[in-house]
Amino acid sequence: MMGKILPSRRCEKAREEGAKSVSAIVVQELRKYYGTVKAVDGVSFTVEQGEIFGLLGPNGAGKTTTVETSIGLLPRDGGEVRILGHDPQEEPLVVKSQVGVQLQMAQFFPRLSVLETIRLFGSFYPRKRKEKEVLALVGLEEKAHALVEKLSGGQLKRLSVGLALVGEVDILFLDEPTSGLDPQSRRNLWETILWLQREGKTIFLTTHYLDEAEKLCHRVAIIDHGRIIALGKPKDLIAEHFVEKAIEIPLDEVEDGREFPPLQSVTKTERDAENLTLYTVDLAATFAELGRYAEEQKLSLRNVVVREATLEDVFLKLTGRRIRD
Amino acid sequence: MKVFLPLVGAHLKNIYRDRMSLFWFLGFPILFVFLFGIIFGGMGDSSPLVLGIVFQGGVLEQGGIALCEENPAFRCVQEDLASSLEALKQGKRDVVIVFDGEGIRLSYHPERIDRAHLVAGYIQRFFLEERLRALGAWSNIPPVRLEAVEVPHFRQIDYFLPGVLAMALMQLGLFGSLDFVSLRERKIIRQLGATPLPKRWLLGSEIVVRMIIAFVQTGVIITAGWVFFRVRLPHALVPLFAWILFGSATFVSLGYCLVSLVRTVESAEGIIQMVQFPMMFLSGIFFPPEMMPETLRLVMKLLPLSYFGDALRKAMVDIPTQFGLSTDFLVLLGWLCGSFVLALRFWRWE
Structure with a gap:
C-alpha cells in the first residue's frame, strides 16, 4: 500500500512544479558500454514538452540502448539524464509513472487476453486511460478478447504501443513503433501519434524509416555508432546539407x-x-x-x-x- | 492492493488457461492417489481367513463343518480337492482342510504358515475339549477370553496419501519457479520494469499464487483420498495449514534458488529434475522407511522432503512421526533459510 501512495503523490507534486517550465527530456553526454563496445558514446539532446522527437539511425546504431538508459531500465555508464527534471536512476518510480514505454520485441503473459493485459498494465499507473480508448488508438478493438499468444507480430506490436498509452503519462518513449507493421497499420499509427501530440504528449520515438521521421518528427537526431551526427528539424537538416x-x-x-x-x-x-x-x-x-x-x-x-x-x-x-x- | 490483486489475478488466469500445468498441479496428484491407492489400498487390512473345506468321508466331518462355519474369523468354501488346491496356489485360500476319513489334513500357502497354525490349533483345541468333556475334566479348566483393544490402525494408503501431498507441494515449489524463468527469458519482466510496478511485487504475487494453488492441491488430494479410499479426514486444520504453508515456502525458496543459478528455461528444467527426481523416490514418502535398505535410509535423512512428509503424516492422518516434529521443523527451516540466502546471492531479474 505504501509503495503505491507515495510515488503518486510525489508525482502529482512533480507535475505542479514541472508544468511547462522544464524540458521533457534532457540527455547529456550519455554513455553506455558493453565491455569494449561503446553502444552509446556521449549522446546529448533535449526534447521540449509537446514535441515529437525522432532518433533516426540504422540497426545497431545505439537507438534502443539510448531509450533504455534514458528511462533507467539500464544503468548508464556516464552522463546525465533528466525526465521532467528527475533522474530516472535516483527516482525510478517518479519517472516511470510519468512515462509510457514501448519496447522493441516486447512480450506479455501469453494466456491473458488483449483487454486483460491492458487492464493489468493500467493498474500499475496512478492515473490511467480507459481501456476502450487504448484499444481504439491502436486499432485492436476486434482483438480485445483474443489471447496474447494468438496475436500476429503486427498485432503484438500494436498492443505494445497500446501499453505505452495506458497510463495517463506525459511522455511516450516508442522504440521502433512501426517496424514490422503493414503500410496501412503504419499510417494508422502515425495518425495516433499525431493525435497524442495534439493531446499534449511529448513523444520520443526511434525509427529507421526516413519518411516516418520526416513526416512525424518536429526534430530528429541522426545517430550512428553510438554518436549523434546531426540534429535539427528535418527540413533544416536537408537544407543545411543540400x-x-x-x-x-x-x-x-x-x-x-x-x-x-x-x-x-x-x-x-x-x-x-x-x-x-x-x-x-x-x-x-x-x-x-x-x-x-x-x-x-x-x-x-x-x-x-x-x-x-x-x-x-x-x-x-x-x-x-x-x-x- | 490495487496493484497486487490484478497481478495475482493475471498469474492465476495465465496458469488456469495452461492445460498442461493444470494437469501437473491437480490431475497428476489425483491420478497418483488413485493408482497407488488401488495397488496398495488393501494392504494392511485385516481380512477374514479363507478356508477351503474338502470332504472325502469319515466321522469327523459333522463337527468339522459346524466348527469352521460358526467361527466369525473364518470364511469357508466347500469344494473338491483339485479346485481347492488350485485356489490355494492362486492365493485365494489361506488354508485347505481335508477330511479324508482317517483324520484331518491341512494344506497351506507357504507364506501363510501362521494362519495354518492358527487353524490347526483351533481344530485341535476343539477335539481336546470334546475329549475332556467326555472324561468330565472340562469344567476345571479356566476359560480363555479374547478381547480386542482399540489401537490406531494404519493402512498403506494412510501412509501414502500425505506422501502424495508432500510430493505435489514439492513439485509445485520447484517447477512453479519455471514460470519466473520463462517471464525472465521472454523479457516480460523487463517490460514490466518499464512501468511504475516495483519488481518485487511481481515476485510476491507469484508466491501468493503458488500458496493458493498449494491449498487447492491439499483440498483436492485430501478429498480424493477420502472419496476413493475413505482415508480419515484431518481433524486439526490449523497445524495442517501451518505445515503446508511452511513446507511450500521451503520448496518455493529452493525452486527460486535453483533457477537463480541458471539462465534458460531448458537448463532450469534440467536442474530441477535433477533435484526433484531423487527426492521423489528416496524420501520415504510413499512407503515406511523400514522397507528401505540401510544405505538408502542415510540418503533419505539428507532430503528435506523426508521431513516434510513425516510432518504431514502426523498433521494429516495422525501417524506417529519418525523424526519428531521439532526435528522436522528445524531441518525444513534450515533448508528454507539456506536456499533463500543462496537465491538472494545469485538472483537475476534479467
Missing part, C-alpha cells in the same frame, strides 16, 4: 566503373549498391547535358528518377552508407 536536387541513375543502366564526365552544376556524385546519385544545383542545365551524353554513349535514361534531397541523402552524405544497408 541546396541540390538529386538525380538517381540505376546502376544496371550504367556500365560498372564508368566515370561520368564532370557535368555542369553537379556538386557531388555518390555511388552505392543500387544507384549513382548526382546532386545538382541547376537541374535543367545538368539534365540537358546528361541527355546529350547519354545519346552519345547510347545509354538509356528511362528509369532515372529526379527528387528532392531527403534525410536519406543527409545520412548518406554524413556516413557514406545508406541507412538500411
Whole structure:
C-alpha cells in the first residue's frame, strides 16, 4: 500500500512544479558500454514538452540502448539524464509513472487476453486511460478478447504501443513503433501519434524509416555508432546539407566503373549498391547535358528518377552508407 | 492492493488457461492417489481367513463343518480337492482342510504358515475339549477370553496419501519457479520494469499464487483420498495449514534458488529434475522407511522432503512421526533459510 501512495503523490507534486517550465527530456553526454563496445558514446539532446522527437539511425546504431538508459531500465555508464527534471536512476518510480514505454520485441503473459493485459498494465499507473480508448488508438478493438499468444507480430506490436498509452503519462518513449507493421497499420499509427501530440504528449520515438521521421518528427537526431551526427528539424537538416536536387541513375543502366564526365552544376556524385546519385544545383542545365551524353554513349535514361534531397541523402552524405544497408 | 490483486489475478488466469500445468498441479496428484491407492489400498487390512473345506468321508466331518462355519474369523468354501488346491496356489485360500476319513489334513500357502497354525490349533483345541468333556475334566479348566483393544490402525494408503501431498507441494515449489524463468527469458519482466510496478511485487504475487494453488492441491488430494479410499479426514486444520504453508515456502525458496543459478528455461528444467527426481523416490514418502535398505535410509535423512512428509503424516492422518516434529521443523527451516540466502546471492531479474 505504501509503495503505491507515495510515488503518486510525489508525482502529482512533480507535475505542479514541472508544468511547462522544464524540458521533457534532457540527455547529456550519455554513455553506455558493453565491455569494449561503446553502444552509446556521449549522446546529448533535449526534447521540449509537446514535441515529437525522432532518433533516426540504422540497426545497431545505439537507438534502443539510448531509450533504455534514458528511462533507467539500464544503468548508464556516464552522463546525465533528466525526465521532467528527475533522474530516472535516483527516482525510478517518479519517472516511470510519468512515462509510457514501448519496447522493441516486447512480450506479455501469453494466456491473458488483449483487454486483460491492458487492464493489468493500467493498474500499475496512478492515473490511467480507459481501456476502450487504448484499444481504439491502436486499432485492436476486434482483438480485445483474443489471447496474447494468438496475436500476429503486427498485432503484438500494436498492443505494445497500446501499453505505452495506458497510463495517463506525459511522455511516450516508442522504440521502433512501426517496424514490422503493414503500410496501412503504419499510417494508422502515425495518425495516433499525431493525435497524442495534439493531446499534449511529448513523444520520443526511434525509427529507421526516413519518411516516418520526416513526416512525424518536429526534430530528429541522426545517430550512428553510438554518436549523434546531426540534429535539427528535418527540413533544416536537408537544407543545411543540400541546396541540390538529386538525380538517381540505376546502376544496371550504367556500365560498372564508368566515370561520368564532370557535368555542369553537379556538386557531388555518390555511388552505392543500387544507384549513382548526382546532386545538382541547376537541374535543367545538368539534365540537358546528361541527355546529350547519354545519346552519345547510347545509354538509356528511362528509369532515372529526379527528387528532392531527403534525410536519406543527409545520412548518406554524413556516413557514406545508406541507412538500411 | 490495487496493484497486487490484478497481478495475482493475471498469474492465476495465465496458469488456469495452461492445460498442461493444470494437469501437473491437480490431475497428476489425483491420478497418483488413485493408482497407488488401488495397488496398495488393501494392504494392511485385516481380512477374514479363507478356508477351503474338502470332504472325502469319515466321522469327523459333522463337527468339522459346524466348527469352521460358526467361527466369525473364518470364511469357508466347500469344494473338491483339485479346485481347492488350485485356489490355494492362486492365493485365494489361506488354508485347505481335508477330511479324508482317517483324520484331518491341512494344506497351506507357504507364506501363510501362521494362519495354518492358527487353524490347526483351533481344530485341535476343539477335539481336546470334546475329549475332556467326555472324561468330565472340562469344567476345571479356566476359560480363555479374547478381547480386542482399540489401537490406531494404519493402512498403506494412510501412509501414502500425505506422501502424495508432500510430493505435489514439492513439485509445485520447484517447477512453479519455471514460470519466473520463462517471464525472465521472454523479457516480460523487463517490460514490466518499464512501468511504475516495483519488481518485487511481481515476485510476491507469484508466491501468493503458488500458496493458493498449494491449498487447492491439499483440498483436492485430501478429498480424493477420502472419496476413493475413505482415508480419515484431518481433524486439526490449523497445524495442517501451518505445515503446508511452511513446507511450500521451503520448496518455493529452493525452486527460486535453483533457477537463480541458471539462465534458460531448458537448463532450469534440467536442474530441477535433477533435484526433484531423487527426492521423489528416496524420501520415504510413499512407503515406511523400514522397507528401505540401510544405505538408502542415510540418503533419505539428507532430503528435506523426508521431513516434510513425516510432518504431514502426523498433521494429516495422525501417524506417529519418525523424526519428531521439532526435528522436522528445524531441518525444513534450515533448508528454507539456506536456499533463500543462496537465491538472494545469485538472483537475476534479467
